[in-house]
Amino acid sequence: MDSFEPAPPLIGLRGRQRIAGFTLARPTSLTDALDLRKARRSTWMAGGVDLIDSLKHGSPMERVIPLAGLAELRAIERTDDGALRVGALTTYQHLADSELVRTMAPDLATLIGGVANIRIRSKATVGGSVMSGNGVYDLMPALLALGATLVLVGPEGETRLPAANLEAGEPRLLRAVEIPSQQVTRLTFDRTLRPVACVYLGVDLRDGLATSARLSVSCAHARPGVAAVALDGSDAETLAHRLASGLPPALDDGIASAAYRNRMIRILTRRLLETSLGTTLNTTPPAGSRP
Ligand SMILES: Cc1cc2nc3c(=O)[nH]c(=O)nc-3n(C[C@H](O)[C@H](O)[C@H](O)COP(=O)(O)OP(=O)(O)OC[C@H]3O[C@@H](n4cnc5c(N)ncnc54)[C@H](O)[C@@H]3O)c2cc1C
Structure with missing residues (x-):
């Protein structure tokens, strides 16, 4: 006779998928939350949006530690x-x-x-x-x-x-x-091309002058990366190219090719730079130029 693993106890059905049994361990302090997490196959739960989904898809967790009670x-x-x-x-x-x-x-x-x-x-x-x-x-x-x-x-x-x-x-x-507060760093973003690529640009300010910029992108990389440039007086096209070149290679998948994503990231970034630097902020003058 074939042997087989007994099915784990069924504690919930959602989307017709089985969630295997786990224990719920409620921490009373941060230290408690860290200690409880030392157990094998344990995980913290905040809102549970991702976690419940991963449990539904068979993630083998034996202990779930809800953080909801930790007011701090x-x-x-x-x-x-x-x-x-x-x-x-x-x-x-x-x-x-x-x-x-x-x-x-x-x-x-x-x-x-x-x-x-x-x-x-x-x-x-x-x-x-x-x-x-x-x-x-x-x-x-x-x-x-x-x-x-x-x-x-x-x-x-x-x-x-x-x-x-x-x-x-x-x-x-x-x-x-x-x-950082908006007096220190200003954020602009463009999500119009989601799910191809969304861009987020932070511009650092010192004494009212824009000194440097950071670019990050969603939907184009497995994990979000970041690239930074000094605002040295170069035009928005050049800065956008430098920023985009500092990011990891873009994904190439059924939603968009890497080449298309790269092109769109550069275009959206250039537009954000033009908006940020052209209308709302002053840029640092190029080195050696007159004030
Ligand atoms: C239909 C849908 C649409 C969505 N659209 C968007 C969108 O447009 N933009 C967007 O940004 N997001 C979007 N999301 C994603 C959503 O923001 C994430 O699912 C959510 O932020 C996950 O947070 P959570 O608190 O539920 O995490 P959980 O599911 O509780 O935890 C996720 C992971 O983080 C770990 N974790 C949680 N808190 C901590 C902590 N304090 N320290 C260490 N580890 C921790 C957990 O252990 C787990 O591994 C969407 C989700 C859905 C379902």
Whole structure:
């Protein structure tokens, strides 16, 4: 007689797919959340939008650790050095509606308030979006363009990491993200070509002058990358070319070829640069030029 593995106990059906049994372990503190995560096949859950989907598709988790009870992950505040600090459990909708976010980073609030739909925005969190590493989502490329910092917590304590340095499979818990205010970095974006490519441009300001720019893109790479240039007086076409050349190779798939994506990224970036540098900001004059 053939032997076979017994089917795991059925605890839920959604979309006609089986979710295998797991234990729910509710942490009472950040330390508790880190300790619980040491178990084999354990995972944190924030809004659960991605996680439930992955469980439905057979991801073998034995312990799910909901973070929802950890109030310290929800705060939105201004830091002592004038940045905007957003807790990892903040939902997209809360981010878009927050008075402080709308004051300090209004372009980010506008971006996030316009993605997906109200049902998704009410569940999706900053932490889940960033830590998923999904190249289609909007938040991480916006944070990369803004030059944001991630506040991570692990067994060794708290670490601040530039968003650009986040690696796939990061094991620590994201506590918060710190975002420069719009007086320091201005965000513009263009999502009109989704799902081919969406571009996010951050322009750094010093004494009212635009000094440098960062570009990130969604829908064009497996994980969002970022490229930066100094604004040295070169025209928007040249800067767009330099920025786009600093990104990883674009995806070549059934949605669009890599060549088409690369071309569209350059065009959309040039337009954002023209808007940012031409109408709202002054650029740093080329080295050696008269003021
Ligand atoms: C129909 C639909 C449309 C969508 N459209 C858009 C869109 O237009 N733009 C967009 O940006 N996104 C979009 N999304 C994606 C959505 O933003 C993500 O699914 C959501 O942000 C995931 O967050 P979550 O809180 O649900 O994460 P979860 O599913 O809870 O977690 C995801 C992963 O992150 C880990 N994690 C969660 N929190 C932390 C933390 N604090 N520290 C460390 N790891 C953590 C979990 O362990 C898990 O591995 C869409 C999703 C759907 C279903």
